[in-house]
Amino acid sequence: MTLAIFDLDGTLLSGxxxxxxxxxxxxxxxxxxxxxxxxxxxxxxxxxxxTLDIHEYLAFSLAPLxxxxxxxxxxxxxxxxxxxxxxxMQEKAKALLEHHKKQGHxxxxxxxxxxxxxxxxxxxxxxxxxxAPVPEIIEDRYTGNIVGIPSFQxxxxxxxxxxxxxxxxxxxxxxxxxxxxxxxxLLE
Numbered sequence: 001m002t003l004a005i006f007d008l009d010g011t012l013l014s015g016x017x018x019x020x021x022x023x024x025x026x027x028x029x030x031x032x033x034x035x036x037x038x039x040x041x042x043x044x045x046x047x048x049x050x051t052l053d054i055h056e057y058l059a060f061s062l063a064p065l066x067x068x069x070x071x072x073x074x075x076x077x078x079x080x081x082x083x084x085x086x087x088x089m090q091e092k093a094k095a096l097l098e099h100h101k102k103q104g105h106x107x108x109x110x111x112x113x114x115x116x117x118x119x120x121x122x123x124x125x126x127x128x129x130x131x132a133p134v135p136e137i138i139e140d141r142y143t144g145n146i147v148g149i150p151s152f153q154x155x156x157x158x159x160x161x162x163x164x165x166x167x168x169x170x171x172x173x174x175x176x177x178x179x180x181x182x183x184x185x186l187l188e
Contacts (some may be wrong), residue, residue, distance in 0.1 A: 003169060004100035005160075006127075007178035008111040008118055012097075013088040017121060018061065018113040019044045020084050028076075031064055047112075050181045054133075054152040058114065062135050065116055065142035073142070077120055085121055096177070097125060106169065110160060112152035112182065116142070131159050156186045 009016040022040035025031045039060055046052040065073065100107060107128045111118050115132040122130040133152070136145040151159040164170065176187060 001169065002103070002105045003108055003171065003174040004097075004103075004105040005108045005110055005174060005176040006097075007176075007180060007183055008109055008121065009113060010179035011177050012090070012093040012109075012125065013085070013121075014090050015088045016044065016047075016113075017085060017088070017117050019047075020088070021080060021117050022061065024076075024080050024084055025064055030067070030076075047182065052152075052182075054112065054150045054155070055146075058133055058146050058150060059144070062114060062116075062142065062146065063144040065135060066144040068142075070140060073116070077116070081120060081124070085124075089125075094125075100175070101126065105175070110151055110156050110186070112150065112156070114146075129163075131156070131163055153182050154185045156183065160186065 006012055009018060019040060022036065026033045026037045026040070043052060043057045043060065047057075068076065097107060107126065108131065109118065109122045109125070109127045109129070110131040113132060114135050115130065116135050118130060118132045122132075131151050133150040134147040136143045136147045149155045149158050176183075178187065
């Protein structure tokens with residue numbers, strides 16, 4: 001089956017879901033607003049310039065998840081989807097996804113944004129599978145840590161190759177859509 005692989009932020013969305021999640025937490029007063037907003041801006045600038053330390057960033061971005069139980073996080077994410085993500089969903093992206101679906105292609109999202117943020121987005125877009133950094137959960141609570149290799153820069157290549165080996169899919173005839181210099185290793 002032909003793979004249609006998509007980056008999320010700036011590609012299928014007209015913004016960055018990870019950065020926007022941080023802004024959402026600040027707007028709702030759920031984190032130290034000044035310090036978190038400043039750090040969120042700094043990390044976003046590093047991401048855009050291709051200098052982001054993904055492990056440092058994930059430690060920052062996943063820490064707030066440990067503050068809430070699953071029910072609270074589910075409700076927060078529903079509100080986030082309605083208020084922030086829905087307005088970023090582009091008609092041209094929906095049309096492109098539909099085009100690939102009609103061709104019988106397997107829709108795969110591969111993103112550097114953690115799976116807590118992106119899992120529901122991928123589901124809403126009708127993705128067949130998602131590769132994203134996986135937040136650690138112990139005893140039904142997020143720890144603020146990550147499991148495995150983050151799907152960022154060369155990590156996207158590693159994670160995709162691992163997934164290909166596990167599933168038997170191949171890259172033959174595949175498509176890949178991205179907007180980011182951070183995806184050059186995968187594009188190559």
